[in-house]
Amino acid sequence: MNLIRKCSVLVIVLILLGGIFAPLKSSAGTPPDEIRLKTWKVLWEKEIKEWDEISKGNHSWETINIEQGLPDVPEGVRSAWYRVDLPKLSWGQPGLGIYKLYGREVQVVSFDGKTLYNSVRQFGLDQYRLLLPIPSQQDGQSLFIHVKTPDDRIGIQESMLLGNYQEMFPNYVGSGLTNILLACSMILMALVMLFCSVLLRNAYFSSWITLAVIVLSFGFLILGYTDFVLVILPGYETALDMVFGAALISLMLALSVYFEKLVGSGPFLIIRRYRHLLVVYSLLFITFQLCNAFVSSEYFNSYIFSLDIYGMLLVIQLALLLIISIVYSVKKNFDAILFIIGYAIFSIPFIGELVWFILKEGQYDLVYWKWGILGFEFVLIIMLGRRIANNHERVIRYSKELEMYNNELQHSEKMEIISELAASVAHEVRNPLQVTRGFMQLLNHRSGPKEKEYLDMALIELDRAANIITDFLTFAKPELHEVILLDLGAELRHIESILVPLANMQGGQLKLHIEEDVFIYGNSSKFKQAFINMVKNSIESITVKGLVIISAHKKGNKVFVHIKDDGCGMTEKELARLGEPYYSNKSKGTGLGLMVTFRIIEVMQGKIKFTSKKGIGTEVMVEFPYGELNNPPIPV
Structure with missing residues (x-):
């Protein structure tokens, strides 16, 4: 639709320009006294x-x-x-x-x-x-x-006109210059395209060169069919004839190459094989024409190798391109549809003039086919521009996907290293911590008030270290143990009852919006661990009169849980680092809690996504497969 709208605007602009310049042409008028x-x-x-x-x-x-x-x-x-x-x-x-x-x-x-x-x-x-x-x-x-x-x-x-030669000359020249200007504009555009081709990538170079050759050939065809050239360059009849023939040959070959590159070769590679036939015929045609130009012999003046036969081959090629375009357009090939439109713009005036030529028994000269060529060229340029734009969008999409895959790979490697480190170190660190805690408890019973205060602080820090070790072990091996069908509503209401006091202490509110009969497979304790951590983070981000909303609903074969708050929010840079170990927005946070949450959601075959704006709030969206009674449990 966007392409159609742009083309409509272009047509309107051309019509307006035609309306502006039409009076200039008509103002010349016919000289008086003729x-x-x-x-x-x-x-x-x-x-x-x-x-x-x-x-x-x-x-x-x-x-x-x-x-x-x-x-x-x-x-x-x-x-x-x-x-x-x-x-x-x-x-x-x-x-x-x-x-x-x-x-x-x-x-x-x-x-x-x-x-x-x-x-x-x-x-x-x-x-x-x-x-x-x-x-x-x-x-x-x-x-x-x-x-x-x-x-x-x-x-x-x-009828003929008799008048003042000086007054008749401007009209005579002006009527012949239209075709000259049209042909020269095409030739100039083709030359500009050829010069610009050095700036293109290799992927577009051949198509761009082929299109430039097509435009150049059309320009020389119009030039070779214009008798006014001989007024400017008298005596160059033979050269003009050779230019016309060369343009016809290059047009046939370039048009088939261009069609093959942008649309396709057709069934059984018919376009490519027909082009190979044209190459052989073109070589023989050129050979006979050169021999005929330099050697006066009836042998080289064969009708088989004449412009009439070449014109028939051109008509056959255009018919083949049209048929193949229709075949591809049925398969919803948009380039083929565009080619049919361009072909119609060219063929309708050409066929109409050809029919009129036959009805007039040859007493008519083709005029409007040149403007059909111009419209056909515009469509060919649109086809190539669309291909370049699509390839550019595809490259951008591939770059984004590659960046995403690269980030995921780095994250996976980082998590794997942390998992191995956690599994190997956690057990070794936990045992000395437990022994140290036991002896400190014994010392606590035999110490005075001042010493007890220090020992209590040491015990608190030891417990904090033990919790970090537990998080490490959970991250390294987040086993679900018992996988059952969980009623999401019951689980989230239980979490609400646990965290409502914390929300009240923050001066905020915690609200639930949960659909009925929403089930997933998972482990209840791990589910609560993950969601308590996320809801707790949302509560801690809000200020007085803040609001945290937990909602859950089913859509198709998926279950979606949303946790939304109106807290301080995060920047895009902070969002990108969520889940990294030892990264946290809290003053005493380690970042391990959210990292463990990601692992639990991942093991439960879920997906998690954060969206946030600084000063507005944060929303967490978690997606799970929908659980049914006859479905198998999640593999652990």
Whole structure:
């Protein structure tokens, strides 16, 4: 949902920007005093006629009126002469705008035989957009346009404009610059991506490079399909054709690699195997094209290795990617769903224009497919950005888990060392303490009042040392002895009765909120030892009129016990050290009590969690497995 919301915001921003810049485009308008030419004459050629024959001969010209529709081209005709009769011209430098003319070879000749324009194209782009400066004459004159093509599309397809050349030139350039700017922006974006790739980690490097190649290929495809490039760079028809072919090859290969990296290879690795086939075909295609460029031979001009066949292979690949995307999207692969969305953004205008091209019998040029490409690129960038973001989140999650496991390992090792130390030392220390205590009791009966005071203090400290030893032994071997089904309510009420006097002495209150029929397996005495220690800590943390709440409830197959107080609370640093030996917030505390509590809860298959805020209070949450009469007891 977050991704969809961000994409919606981006679309709204683009629409607003389009609304801002639309008036700028429309403000240019059409220059005034232009004449729209809707009629001209044509002479279909079955045999090529040179200008000398046209200028001297008497020929039967056929009149064309664009408002009445274009005539059918005679069968077998692949060249024609067009005669445009111009009215009287009053401009200092007149200009003639021809905005849709189909052909591979175009020659424009003035009435006096002067060649105004001549172009020969050896590649697939057969549409011309021309703005020609013509000689200024007070009397009417005629222009002759010779068109040759091996294709079915031929000749002038739209009305022409006659006007002031200087006023027509900005509109002519502006209409052609849109595709140039779109292509150049893609190429620039791809180059920036390539430069930025050196800053990426190896995990993202190949995907980022592949995406940059896709964007670069799309940019050169649009550039190669734009006839306005030849206005800027006349004479580079062959180079433009080679750029278009190279862009088509790199696009096919890079798109399949990108899809495989982000979505998958598909069943039976079909995407990878199809790409291997394309690599072999591409090498043969390049070889034949280079040989055809340098060696004039019909052998190297094979239709099998032409752009038409390559275009068919591209359509097959796009169909495969769409089918595999649908297969993965059924499996809830979000990258596949995104690819389908991007594919739809690209294919809907492209297929619509292709259908219209067929309905118009080839008299239409594809325009809007370029904007579909732009939308497709945005989706591909979103796919990669989403993958990088997911990997970043995964790395952060793994780092946190690794830190947690490392802390648990350190804690486990520390507890194991303390357990071994406690088991080996406790018995050895307890025996001398008991002997010492016995002799001091004997001395106490035979001593005077002053000596008794000192001996009593010594006995108290010996008892305190003995309790520490007992805690050590409990921590080292927290045996539950007798494991029974405990009624949690009864156990906690017993603990309440023991600790209510202590709470009253602190000036606070102790309250219970316990559900009925909440049971766990454990040892009653150890359970009381652990919870008395925790509740006692909560009571000692509160001030006058403080409150300690003990609650217990069952949720699913778990039992939860909460001990909450409104005492002094702890910082995050203090919370992190809870359970460590010899760490305590009390002035005379050893930290062993809470350490023993952790061990008892652990042996009873429980989990304990502390949450606290300084000056607000602390809450302890203990989780146990729910105990039922037919359940086996906890293994000790």
